[in-house]
Amino acid sequence: MSPTVSSPARTIRIGSRKSQLALVQTYWVQEQLQKHFPDRTFEVHTMSTQGDKILDVPLAKIGDKGLFTKELEVGMLNKETDLAVHSLKDLPTRLPEGLMLGCVTERENPADAVVMHEKNKDKQLETLPAGAVVGTSSLRRLAQLRHHFPHLEFKDIRGNLNTRLAKLDAGEYDAIVLAVAGLHRLSMSDRIHQIIPPEVSLHAVGQGALGIECREGDTEVLELLKTLEHTPTAQRCYAERAFLRELEGGCQVPIGVNTTIEGDSLILTGLVASLDGQRVVKDSLTGAAVDAEQLGTELAQRLRKQGAHEILQEIFALINRSGKLKEVLSEQD
Numbered sequence: 001m002s003p004t005v006s007s008p009a010r011t012i013r014i015g016s017r018k019s020q021l022a023l024v025q026t027y028w029v030q031e032q033l034q035k036h037f038p039d040r041t042f043e044v045h046t047m048s049t050q051g052d053k054i055l056d057v058p059l060a061k062i063g064d065k066g067l068f069t070k071e072l073e074v075g076m077l078n079k080e081t082d083l084a085v086h087s088l089k090d091l092p093t094r095l096p097e098g099l100m101l102g103c104v105t106e107r108e109n110p111a112d113a114v115v116m117h118e119k120n121k122d123k124q125l126e127t128l129p130a131g132a133v134v135g136t137s138s139l140r141r142l143a144q145l146r147h148h149f150p151h152l153e154f155k156d157i158r159g160n161l162n163t164r165l166a167k168l169d170a171g172e173y174d175a176i177v178l179a180v181a182g183l184h185r186l187s188m189s190d191r192i193h194q195i196i197p198p199e200v201s202l203h204a205v206g207q208g209a210l211g212i213e214c215r216e217g218d219t220e221v222l223e224l225l226k227t228l229e230h231t232p233t234a235q236r237c238y239a240e241r242a243f244l245r246e247l248e249g250g251c252q253v254p255i256g257v258n259t260t261i262e263g264d265s266l267i268l269t270g271l272v273a274s275l276d277g278q279r280v281v282k283d284s285l286t287g288a289a290v291d292a293e294q295l296g297t298e299l300a301q302r303l304r305k306q307g308a309h310e311i312l313q314e315i316f317a318l319i320n321r322s323g324k325l326k327e328v329l330s331e332q333d
C-alpha cells in the first residue's frame, strides 16, 4: 500500500506596486502572514500600474478609477497572484466583479502633514506670507486649505515621496502636504513640521489603512487574511467608503472624512467642498458601529440635500473639460 501523500499547501502570491511605499507595505503584510503561518510560503510579485507610469500630468486630469490598482486586479483575476496590498485610500469603492476587500489592517494616524522648506522652518501654514506656494495634487487638500488660508497659492506636485521632497528642498515650493502615514512608513516622520487637525482639513476616505484585495470565494486566502483584520479600523473605513460610494466620488474629489469609535458607536463626519474653498458642506452622524455602511450612505444622502450634489456636478464637469483644471490649480509653468 502506498503511503498517503498530502498535497503541499499552495504558495500564496502577493501582488504589489513597485514604489518604495507600496513595497514597504507589502513586505509588512508578507511578514505578518509569515509570522502567523510559518509553514506556508508567501511570495511578492511586483507590477507597474498606470498611475506609476504617468508622472507629468496633474493627477486630477488623468481620471482616477483604479489608476493605481487595475494591473494588480488583472493579476488576481488571471490567477497569477492571490492577493494585492493597497493603500486603502487608492482602492476604488467599487471593485471589479470577482474581487473583494479581504481585510483592512490597523490604521496609522490618518491626518495630513505639512512639510516645510528649510527657509520657513519657524512658520506655520497660517503664518506663511501671502502668495507662498504650497504643493499638493489633492483636490481635497486644495479646497480645504484654500478655505482656511486664502492667502496661499497652490501648485500641483507629482512623483513619489522622495521626488516630492526633493522638489520642495530645491525651492520649487514653500511647503508641501503629505499623509502622515506615508511619511511614517518610509521612516521620514522627522520631515513632519505640522500635523493638520481635522477642524482645518479632513482626511481622505481610508487614509492611513491598508486594504488587502483578493478573489471572491477564495476561502483559503480569506482565512489567512482574517489574522490581519483590525475590526475598529474596518468599521471606520467601511463607513467612509460607503459615504464616498454614495456620493459617486472617485478618489480625486474634494471629499474629506473623519471617524471615531466610542464604545459601540461610530461617529462619522463628512465634507464636500468647492475647489475655490468658498462653499463647504459638512455634517456628522452617529450610529451603531456594526451598521457602518448604512451610516456612510445616510450621511452622503444628507450632504447631497445640503448642496453637495451641485458642488460635485460642477467639479465633474470641470474635470471632463480638459485644460480648465489647470487654471483651478493655478499652476505656474
Ligand code: DPM
Binding pocket: 059, 087, 088, 089, 090, 136, 137, 138, 139, 140, 141, 157, 158, 177, 178, 179, 181, 182, 204, 206, 207, 208, 209, 251, 252
Ligand atoms: C489619493 C490622494 C493622494 C494619494 C488624494 C487625497 C494624494 C495625492 C497628492 C486618493 N491617493 O489624499 O486627497 O497629494 O498629490 C497616496 C499617499 C498614500 C496613499 C500619499 C499621500 C500614503 C498614505 C496612506 C496618494 N496614497 O497622500 O501623501 O496610505 O493613506
